[in-house]
Amino acid sequence: MQPTTKHPLTKHRTRHRAALVGGAALVTGAALLAGLGVPATASAAPDVTRASRSATIADGGTTASRLDTATERRNRCAVVTLLTRTFVDPTSPAARRLAQTLVAPEAVTHTNGASAGPAGVLAEFAADRARVPGAHTVVKHVAADGDLVAVHWQVAPDIHDERRGDAAVDLFRLRDGRVVEHWSLDQAIATGKPASGNTNTMFSDLYRPARPTPPPSERQEERNRTFAVSAYDTLFRDHDVSVLDRDFDPAYLQHNPVAPNGTAALEQLFGSGAQFPAQQSVISLADGDLVWTFSQPVGAAPDAPLLAADLFRVDGGLIREHWDVVPTS
Template sequence: MTTNGGTLSMVTRVAAAVAGVAILAGCSSVSSASSADETAAGPTETAVAGTASSGGTSADRADSDVEAANKKTVLTLIEDVFPDPTSASAKTEADAVVAPDAVAHGTGLAAGPSGLLDQFAATHTRVANAQAVVKHEAADGDLVAVHWQVASDPNDERSGEAAVDLFRVTDGTIVERWSFSQPIPTGTPASGNTNTMFSDLYANAAEPGSVTEAQEESNRTFAVGAYNTLFRDQDVSVLDTSFDPNYLQHNSVAPNGTAALKGFFSGSATFPPQESSISLSDGDLVWTFSQSAGATASDPFLAADIFRVDDKLIREHWDVVPTS
């Protein structure tokens, strides 16, 4: 696995709703493995009453040592288990790291270590000679998120699948996880963008370790607020105050900048609102995981979005929107 550091975009999600279907229709419904499992799920920003500012965790978001250990647990698991998830060594490691009753959120996903192994094995079936290449990673409180490409040729960022996986880690053990993936579009991007779903293009991206825990939390609340203002409240004015007018958009549908989004949100059509339910921040990246506005804990998650925040502006955006 290489560590460094989606395509239906935000515009596509809006366009789908404008066409008369629910926002993010066509995305796979990332739901719980069972209704019983949901009772073990942690709090979310909007899905559980009274936790609007929690971002999906009650853990200490300022404990960088625990966050680093949690991130290492997840990255080591992917590195060691994904290459051959049917091997005895993969099973041994998964059993050691994933709780036997670990909740799994996602269409067709099963709980526990066997569910993770089955997910990885299914990915190998879909993508021949699959290799996992981690592009971005984050740890915040007890949450760890990984943005990665699965491809036969990791040097070709326009092949294979794009994925975001989210994990909850307690005392070194994965107790809950969510999974989002989509095929990577091939050919010339409709938007005219030459960047890929994974590129890092912002010239002033923060150096690793240079952003304080306090600034990370400030970035998280800022980006979540901007996301909810746009997608839940449908207040297009936030594009002028919280987004770089030329922000970098990593998909093959929407061009860079805010003009395209303004066009959709300023149109006459209406669409169902959605909002961030779980969020985390690491470095200058903020990750949001959205549900329909007012969702309950058992309702589907719709998409994973990543925003680069610098000087109180959103400068760059990636997303993964599962299709079904």
Template sequence: MSTHRSPRSLFTGATMILATVAVLTGCAAAAPAPSTGDASPGATTASTIQDGGTTADRTDTATESANLEIVTRLITDAFADPSSTTATGTAEELVAADALAHGDGLAPGPDGLLAQFTAAHTRIPGAQAVIKHTAADGDLVAVHYQITATPDDERTGEAAVDLFRVTDGTVVERWSFDQTVPTGTPASGNTNTMFSDLYEPADDTFVPTEEQEEANRELAVGAYNTLFRDQDPSILDTAFDPAYLQHNSVAPNGTEALKSFFSGGAAFPPNESVISLSDGDLVWTFSQPVGAASGDAFVAADIFRVDENLIREHWDVVPTTPAS
């Protein structure tokens, strides 16, 4: 894994059952996991998914770094002006002609990627893609970014997570998640944004080993599944920092709100992690309803910061129309 960390740059009523599981998804935390892979590994469209979503070696740091470079270049070259010759050339070079695309209204291949970016400019004139966090793990690359015309203001535009599968230097599959960034005072009362990095580890020079990254992945995936598939909130006492930092604008910081949610008897369909990445101190999970069939929608993308075997911080993107 590439150990990249970007520079620091439900509860208000039943409606929120919070983007139902999604906000909750973001509030999960790290527990002993039953296996190194995700649950329901076969539930992704037209892919052979193994070991939490990747069919490649999770310890091949050279290939992972190259894959991350490919995806970063693709966004940098193609997003600013999707109609430019630079964008077209880069997309045709780096995206397979038959690359699969999963998400509402997304089309396959390089033209589909350019159309996705063009649509973002239609929704937000003058939009820029401001990358906040990235991960490369096996053949997967994930990017968390803000789509905004005012990059100095993190409370504008949209929050997005795109997931790419890269094979032999070419994007062969991708998923896209985006949601509008809420404006005004967050329902949670938190002053942090959907993007900021707030947690300060005791040792900010520590770089996780490959073994620690994999342990973090097992911890976060196991915790997510315990909370949202098994609906066992006891994991909140063992896997979370009680004061963990929450970047979902509806859910407040800390574990008490989630405990109240579960103890209130609210019911929601069980979800489970299907695809996951671990890179540096971040673990990314992509979830589906339990029992989902191939081609069924993904409900959320969640990012967890894990430090000293506890989940310390969380971000998520919950699309209005889930990615399928």
């Protein structure tokens, strides 16, 4: 069976109707907070980073214009083609040829010990297939912003079942149409009835606005990005829960099975006196009504791993829906 995608390769897509589930139950308190938490144990640090952490935070991780829609469309197409066509058999000659076309020889894959260039990217895809035998790529959300492309996808043994396999977010940086950096985050999809009672999947799109709204402009996307990143940092770096009343829909939709819908559980958890490690967004993208953030601990070294990927739907000046992928190791 061929890989499955659920989007046209255009800047403003028809809103996907697939669902994300926050996979494995997390043991730290922050992980219970709308799926925005820190895993108990950080993964091995990546080998290389391109810029200082302060510079990364300042520009949200991109080194290119966020208003260049033509380049963003080409980058998005290149990444989706790379993922869906090579994932079928990353070891095949066809996959190697395509990867050599779309991945720069010096490309860095941010996994400890990973090879550089096309081989490093293909090895990550092969590892995904090893975890989930017979897996297919089912793309749920894609964002292209500046020189970054992020893909939220299911490593799916059954393309019709969103509750099996892994949830993944892969992040790519491109230069001149070729991948030069790659990060990969994955989380097993939880099975069984979650204790939180939240039965949303890790991939479904459930939010329906009160009235139809046009796709946001590029400038509105940028406003949404700075808004959501500020909300994330205010809550998880500054531990200021007042942001929940200002910036979140009280009934926002949650796609992590360890957290129920709405802000009440977050307010209760932060008000419990529990201590949560401070973390902040270091890379972020906006595309359509979705904002993506990638976080690290506050004070982390430049080569520290990414802790989590979070997606927020922003509509009418509020965060309405949230998905995440939080590696457990």
